[in-house]
Amino acid sequence: MSGTLAEKVWDAHVVRRAEGEPDLLYIDLHLLHEVTSPQAFDGLRLAGRPVRRPDLTLATEDHNVPTTPGPITDPVSKIQVDTLRRNCEEFGLRLYPMGDVDQGIVHVVGPQLGLTQPGMTVVCGDSHTSTHGAFGALALGIGTSEVEHVLATQTLSLRPFRTLAVNVVGHLHEGVTAKDIVLAVIAKIGTGGGQGYVIEYRGEAIEALSMEARMTVCNMSIEAGARAGMIAPDQTTFDYLKGRQHAPQGADWDAAVAEWTALRTDDDAEFDEQVELDASDLTPFVTWGTNPGQGLPLADSVPDPESFADESDRMSAANALAYMDLEPGTRLRDISIDTVFVGSCTNGRIEDLRAAAAVVKGHQVAESVRMLVVPGSARVRLQAEAEGLDAVFIAAGAEWRLPGCSMCLGMNPDTLSPGERSASTSNRNFEGRQGKGGRTHLVSPLVAAATAIRGTLSSPADLAGLGTSSATQEA
Amino acid sequence: MDKFETHTGVGVPLRRSNVDTDQIIPAEYLKRVTRTGFEDGLFAAWRKDESFVLNNPVYAAGSVLVAGPDFGTGSSREHAVWALMNYGFRVVVSSRFADIFRGNSGKAGLLTAIVSQDNVELIWKFLDNNPGAEITVDLLARTVQAGEIVAPFDIDDYTRWRLLEGLDDIGLTLRHEEEVTEFEKTRPSHKPVTTLT
Numbered sequence A: 001m002s003g004t005l006a007e008k009v010w011d012a013h014v015v016r017r018a019e020g021e022p023d024l025l026y027i028d029l030h031l032l033h034e035v036t037s038p039q040a041f042d043g044l045r046l047a048g049r050p051v052r053r054p055d056l057t058l059a060t061e062d063h064n065v066p067t068t069p070g071p072i073t074d075p076v077s078k079i080q081v082d083t084l085r086r087n088c089e090e091f092g093l094r095l096y097p098m099g100d101v102d103q104g105i106v107h108v109v110g111p112q113l114g115l116t117q118p119g120m121t122v123v124c125g126d127s128h129t130s131t132h133g134a135f136g137a138l139a140l141g142i143g144t145s146e147v148e149h150v151l152a153t154q155t156l157s158l159r160p161f162r163t164l165a166v167n168v169v170g171h172l173h174e175g176v177t178a179k180d181i182v183l184a185v186i187a188k189i190g191t192g193g194g195q196g197y198v199i200e201y202r203g204e205a206i207e208a209l210s211m212e213a214r215m216t217v218c219n220m221s222i223e224a225g226a227r228a229g230m231i232a233p234d235q236t237t238f239d240y241l242k243g244r245q246h247a248p249q250g251a252d253w254d255a256a257v258a259e260w261t262a263l264r265t266d267d268d269a270e271f272d273e274q275v276e277l278d279a280s281d282l283t284p285f286v287t288w289g290t291n292p293g294q295g296l297p298l299a300d301s302v303p304d305p306e307s308f309a310d311e312s313d314r315m316s317a318a319n320a321l322a323y324m325d326l327e328p329g330t331r332l333r334d335i336s337i338d339t340v341f342v343g344s345c346t347n348g349r350i351e352d353l354r355a356a357a358a359v360v361k362g363h364q365v366a367e368s369v370r371m372l373v374v375p376g377s378a379r380v381r382l383q384a385e386a387e388g389l390d391a392v393f394i395a396a397g398a399e400w401r402l403p404g405c406s407m408c409l410g411m412n413p414d415t416l417s418p419g420e421r422s423a424s425t426s427n428r429n430f431e432g433r434q435g436k437g438g439r440t441h442l443v444s445p446l447v448a449a450a451t452a453i454r455g456t457l458s459s460p461a462d463l464a465g466l467g468t469s470s471a472t473q474e475a
Numbered sequence B: 001m002d003k004f005e006t007h008t009g010v011g012v013p014l015r016r017s018n019v020d021t022d023q024i025i026p027a028e029y030l031k032r033v034t035r036t037g038f039e040d041g042l043f044a045a046w047r048k049d050e051s052f053v054l055n056n057p058v059y060a061a062g063s064v065l066v067a068g069p070d071f072g073t074g075s076s077r078e079h080a081v082w083a084l085m086n087y088g089f090r091v092v093v094s095s096r097f098a099d100i101f102r103g104n105s106g107k108a109g110l111l112t113a114i115v116s117q118d119n120v121e122l123i124w125k126f127l128d129n130n131p132g133a134e135i136t137v138d139l140l141a142r143t144v145q146a147g148e149i150v151a152p153f154d155i156d157d158y159t160r161w162r163l164l165e166g167l168d169d170i171g172l173t174l175r176h177e178e179e180v181t182e183f184e185k186t187r188p189s190h191k192p193v194t195t196l197t
Helices: A005-011 A038-047 A075-091 A106-112 A127-135 A144-153 A178-189 A211-224 A235-241 A251-261 A311-324 A350-360 A378-386 A389-396 A445-454 A460-466 B079-087 B099-108 B117-129 B157-165 B169-174 B177-185
Strands: A014-016 A023-026 A029-032 A057-060 A094-096 A121-124 A138-141 A155-158 A162-169 A197-202 A228-230 A273-278 A285-287 A295-297 A339-342 A370-373 A421-424 A439-442 B006-014 B062-067 B091-094 B111-114 B134-138 B143-146 B149-152
Touching: A005 A138, A005 A197, A005 A228, A014 B177, A023 B177, A029 A106, A029 A144, A038 A075, A038 A144, A057 A106, A075 A094, A106 A121, A106 A127, A106 A211, A106 A378, A121 A127, A121 A144, A127 A138, A127 A211, A127 A228, A138 A228, A144 A155, A144 B099, A144 B169, A155 B169, A162 A178, A178 A211, A178 A273, A178 A285, A178 A295, A197 A211, A211 A228, A211 A235, A211 A350, A235 A251, A339 A350, A339 A445, A350 A370, A350 A378, A350 A389, A350 A445, A370 A389, A378 A389, A421 A445, A445 A460, B006 B117, B062 B117, B062 B134, B079 B099, B091 B117, B091 B134, B099 B111, B099 B157, B117 B143, B117 B149, B169 B177
Parallel strands: A029 A057, A029 A121, A057 A094, A121 A138, A162 A197, A162 A273, A197 A228, A339 A370, A339 A421, A421 A439, B006 B062, B062 B091, B091 B111
Antiparallel strands: A014 A023, A023 A155, A285 A295, A285 A439, B006 B134, B134 B143, B143 B149
């Protein structure tokens, strides 16, 4: 029987199917962090239940950790991290704590270790779990009650999803990245456009992306409301995985590759919905509003709320402009930025840092701007330092930090002050997301780096008159 | 989880669309390690604005939130559900909920009633004309009643049954533990484990 990639992975994990009940699916990998797990462990303790499969569970500390050297100083953050440590010890779970070479943002760590593999089911109490779909895994963000359910049973009750194909045809121009693709997709289908769907990203522009760029795309599936985003595994996937710590070896590798190669949507399979985008039409994309669907090409201007046909879009745009302190008609390129953040589970990997470093090399960060560069994991940080990227950032006047979620969300010391405006490579421009009263423009690492230098929203092409930089990036 | 059949309480109109979970409870309030005490963080930024609906004493006892489309988007934080419940809400009415938020609500015992946007508008109008009025949400009949308005709502049968019975999900799954064990025997050996190899 023919099926889509998502349906194949789903069907391979059904433990129990019964009339009138959701399917019970087996979970291959359960990732944990300190924020969404404490109440789940409490629940286990209350019921006297053990963790069913500690060997399929992995924890890391990321949301609360400071990115400057030294211990956590916020006592409440410290309690949350200490609680995770105690819980992992009590239930016998592997934890990569602050300071460990394998610590980092949970969605950077899993793939980096080779734990995220095609055809798996992956869950985490974190909506950006969709990142892991880049490997052809079905990766779902879940709530704390579900975290407890997976800890206790290694399964999850799930209603079937509908399937949505996002076909990205054509080729990206230089300077246009995976981040621009996904921001354009969200702007096209809206923050609710993916609701109820698992998205499969397809087409030559997607196939041409590196694994890390694919992770950027899948990471933001949730910002379109989708439960998951997936990309069929191919040689790029296998090359990325081979030799990683937890990747299969020897005969197991061959068996795995044979199985993974079959993980494709059949030619005659049907999606419930299809959307098409031409990559060659895309230019650098930035958001102007307070949800990730409120984005436009950098060359455009802040829209007039009255220009929206739909009443609730009008209301939402008017609220957004008031919060963002923007006037309709202002050229996006004229918007001044106080803070540039390069990092997060969306764009905190080595290729992102390379791309940003290539742009800032030979330039200085504008005086009015502070630029934070935060590697997504300790290993990304080490790799960047081995390549000398840290020196490039520091020479340009940027701050080179320790790994963590950092300024993606206001749970650690890296926050915007009220009224401050950022260009951020993270995933959410919600009101107050980066700190109370902070204003966020979502951008690619290339746009972030160029913006840091000019002080207003910019792309590397805008630096042409400013001297030496020659920006190249893996798409 | 407590059983849910019907609920009658003060309706609160929240005339905003795309209410994301960062608005429902900002990240700085997520540091507690319990399921209680999140009410202070509920809509924390908006509550600083005196004109925000929850600052109107008429809605002090509010327990049925009537919101615009795409409620609960963004972060998977179940704290958003706990914050609403800790504050006293038992029901959220909207024409569209984000998937994860809706799932979390069902697990924690908060009813998410999907009502057409036309009916949401009617209920908003009713609440504008009758501030502080009560709304009745009947899970058995799947209706939201506000004055003369009787609006049907959608909810999937399984979640409805679990709410009506007040059932614990984990207990339900553990009835099928043998099937889980059988499934585990069929997993390919090349699948990874997190322990060091």
